[in-house]
Amino acid sequence: xxxxxxxxxxxxxxxxxxxxxxxxxxxxxxxxxxxxxxxxxxxxxxxxxxxxxxxxxxxxxxxxxxxxxxxxxxxxxxxxxxxxxxxxxxxxxxxxxxxxxxxxxxxxxxxxxxxxxxxxxxxxxxxxxxxxxxxxxxxxxxxxxxxxxxxxxxxxxxxxxxxxxxxxxxxxxxxxxxx
Amino acid sequence: xxxxxxxxxxxxxxxxxxxxxxxxxxxxxxxxxxxxxxxxxxxxxxxxxxxxxxxxxxxxxxxxxxxxxxxxxxxxxxxxxxxxxxxxxxxxxxxxxxxxxxxxxxxxxxxxxxxxxxxxxxxxxxxxxxxxxxxxxxxxxxxxxxxxxxxxxxxxxxxx
Amino acid sequence: xxxxxxxxxxxxxxxxxxxxxxxxxxxxxxxxxxxxxxxxxxxxxxxxxxxxxxxxxxxxxxxxxxxxxxxxxxxxxxxxxxxxxxxxxxxxxxxxxxxxxxxxxxxxxxxxxxxxxxxxxxxxxxxxxxxxxxxxxxxxxxxxxxxxxxxxxxxxxxxxxxxxxxxxxxxxxxxxxxxxxxxxxxxxxxxxxxxxxxxxxxxxxxxxxxxxxxxxxxxxxxxxxxxxxxxxxxxxxxxxxxxxxxxxxxxxxxxxxxxxxxxxxxxxxxxxxxxxxxxxxxxxxxxxxxxxxxxxxxxxxxxxxxxxxxxxxxxxxxx
Ligand code: SF4
Ligand code: SF4
Numbered sequence: 001x002x003x004x005x006x007x008x009x010x011x012x013x014x015x016x017x018x019x020x021x022x023x024x025x026x027x028x029x030x031x032x033x034x035x036x037x038x039x040x041x042x043x044x045x046x047x048x049x050x051x052x053x054x055x056x057x058x059x060x061x062x063x064x065x066x067x068x069x070x071x072x073x074x075x076x077x078x079x080x081x082x083x084x085x086x087x088x089x090x091x092x093x094x095x096x097x098x099x100x101x102x103x104x105x106x107x108x109x110x111x112x113x114x115x116x117x118x119x120x121x122x123x124x125x126x127x128x129x130x131x132x133x134x135x136x137x138x139x140x141x142x143x144x145x146x147x148x149x150x151x152x153x154x155x156x157x158x159x160x161x162x163x164x165x166x167x168x169x170x171x172x173x174x175x176x177x178x179x
Numbered sequence: 180x181x182x183x184x185x186x187x188x189x190x191x192x193x194x195x196x197x198x199x200x201x202x203x204x205x206x207x208x209x210x211x212x213x214x215x216x217x218x219x220x221x222x223x224x225x226x227x228x229x230x231x232x233x234x235x236x237x238x239x240x241x242x243x244x245x246x247x248x249x250x251x252x253x254x255x256x257x258x259x260x261x262x263x264x265x266x267x268x269x270x271x272x273x274x275x276x277x278x279x280x281x282x283x284x285x286x287x288x289x290x291x292x293x294x295x296x297x298x299x300x301x302x303x304x305x306x307x308x309x310x311x312x313x314x315x316x317x318x319x320x321x322x323x324x325x326x327x328x329x330x331x332x333x334x335x336x337x338x339x
Numbered sequence: 340x341x342x343x344x345x346x347x348x349x350x351x352x353x354x355x356x357x358x359x360x361x362x363x364x365x366x367x368x369x370x371x372x373x374x375x376x377x378x379x380x381x382x383x384x385x386x387x388x389x390x391x392x393x394x395x396x397x398x399x400x401x402x403x404x405x406x407x408x409x410x411x412x413x414x415x416x417x418x419x420x421x422x423x424x425x426x427x428x429x430x431x432x433x434x435x436x437x438x439x440x441x442x443x444x445x446x447x448x449x450x451x452x453x454x455x456x457x458x459x460x461x462x463x464x465x466x467x468x469x470x471x472x473x474x475x476x477x478x479x480x481x482x483x484x485x486x487x488x489x490x491x492x493x494x495x496x497x498x499x500x501x502x503x504x505x506x507x508x509x510x511x512x513x514x515x516x517x518x519x520x521x522x523x524x525x526x527x528x529x530x531x532x533x534x535x536x537x538x539x540x541x542x543x544x545x546x547x548x549x550x551x552x553x554x555x556x557x558x559x560x561x562x563x564x565x566x567x568x569x570x571x572x573x574x575x576x577x578x579x580x581x582x583x584x585x586x587x588x589x590x591x592x593x594x595x596x597x598x599x600x601x602x603x604x605x606x607x608x609x610x611x612x613x614x615x616x617x618x619x620x621x622x623x624x625x626x627x628x629x630x631x632x633x634x635x636x637x638x639x640x641x642x643x644x645x646x647x648x649x650x651x652x653x654x655x656x657x658x
Contacts, residue, residue, distance in 0.1 A: 022376070028377050029379040244456070244485075245486075248483075251479055
């Protein structure tokens with residue numbers, strides 16, 4: 001009985017007072033439409049397709065992002081230019097299905113697909129949530145300014161295979177066990 | 180005032196009849212509660228407010244809640260309604276209702292022939308308590324002993 | 340028409356005020372809770388979000404009022420009406436200020452208790468007629484909780500009744516004018532009444548009949564539209580009623596220094612208790628069901644009986 005009363009005083013009443021004293025603490029609420037919240041650079045929001053520093057499209061239509069996507073909302077079709085370099089002919093993301101998980105960004109070998117800190121994507125028509133390549137492709141490099149896939153991977157051009165150009169190392173044979 | 184009494188009395192009688200005629204047990208209970216409340220109003224009009232409120236608190240408010248509580252546990256479905264309906268044949272109710280109407284006729288003649296004044300003296304809480312703890316203290320104590328026994332028994336059963 | 344106890348005008352004004360206050364509490368509660376949780380709460384509709392109540396009302400009135408096909412229609416429709424009626428009836432004996440009230444019944448306290456015990460039917464019928472396991476569980480819990488806590492509620496008031504020597508709530512207030520507020524001699528009674536009152540109106544932390552995390556919404560799981568609205572407003576009405584009763588029984592009703600009119604004193608005191616109830620909701624977690632019951636029967640009952648006994652001894656020895 002006495003311990004119950006003591007517990008009531010020390011626990012419940014103190015709790016009441018602690019909670020009550022929050023009356024003088026400033027609210028954490030950000031009043032959103034009037035006041036923009038700070039968005040962290042690595043926030044996973046609206047998806048973009050970026051270009052490399054030379055202004056070329058980064059995407060090589062490898063389909064890895066489409067495979068990685070857990071809700072299968074990426075659709076793309078490969079095409080080639082005259083040099084045999086791969087491009088997406090179309091690249092379509094259905095944002096009404098996308099869950100902004102960022103797996104596509106993780107999967108992409110060329111840093112082409114990136115998530116940005118923009119979240120204001122509401123539309124009145126669901127069809128407007130399907131974004132095509134024109135909508136996705138931006139003119140900048142996104143989060144990775146210096147990365148250029150073909151500078152790292154090398155590129156086959158007419159008459160010269162990978163590693164045969166001047167100042168170019170032979171590609172690593174990934175199937176060999178030797179270093 | 181006396182009109183209120185008759186209205187409340189009529190409500191009590193009608194709802195009690197409805198208790199018997201209802202096949203859905205929950206509805207029957209609601210009518211029973213209504214009847215008890217009507218009786219409470221009768222008490223109040225007759226100048227016994229304490230009895231009226233106790234009727235509402237104890238009978239309508241506590242005992243009937245326990246009835247409802249038990250019904251909740253029993254899961255009465257449509258089948259119990261059908262069963263009730265099948266039991267409620269004319270064979271069952273004709274004899275009791277004839278007997279009851281004889282009684283009612285008697286009651287009505289008594290009421291109409293003996294035209295006595297309703298003594299509307301208000302008996303308030305003070306007087307009731309003074310009586311309970313004065314001349315009737317033995318009955319109160321006995322009742323409390325009975326309740327204590329019930330309490331102990333309930334405690335014992337709950338312990339098991 | 341004059342404004343006096345029992346006149347049609349005063350009944351109308353009291354009814355309208357009480358319902359309006361109960362509706363406003365929806366907003367008050369959300370705002371206060373949010374301040375205690377370092378948020379802002381609804382502040383968009385109208386100044387300070389005051390019109391949020393109107394928005395909520397429009398929403399509730401225009402929602403589909405759906406009766407499930409498997410429900411027992413009679414009891415299903417009856418249940419929400421009972422709680423509103425019963426609590427509004429209880430307000431009829433509350434003395435708000437000198438000359439403001441509906442009746443001065445000499446069984447006022449008992450009347451409130453009777454109405455509170457009838458309120459249990461609303462919850463039970465709602466749960467029973469919904470034919471839904473969550474609703475049934477909620478109703479079972481509500482029945483046991485309300486019957487038990489009615490007992491302690493009644494016993495805890497008896498100390499005040501014995502001190503004042505009357506069941507009339509207005510005379511209880513007048514008796515406090517001479518003897519001082521009853522919260523001082525009856526502090527234990529006050530605490531028990533407070534706890535039992537919260538349990539009676541099943542507000543958090545004792546909202547076990549509608550504990551969302553365990554049993555959906557408890558007894559009003561199947562309710563929608565205006566019928567749900569009646570339960571919702573009924574709960575706030577119960578809150579206002581308990582706050583008013585505490586004010587009347589323990590804190591001297593409308594009594595207070597003369598620089599404010601009596602009705603303002605009454606409202607201030609009642610609102611302080613309403614705010615306290617909301618604070619309880621913000622701060623105290625819900626107990627388990629068996630804890631609630633054993634706390635009631637094993638702690639509150641003996642303490643309230645002892646309180647009554649000691650009060651009786653003191654009254655007898657001083658008179
Ligand atoms: S963020 Fe996730 S869901 Fe959205 S497109 Fe990329 S992989 Fe698919
Ligand atoms: S965005 Fe990246 S992962 Fe997707 S197809 Fe293009 S290069 Fe491959």
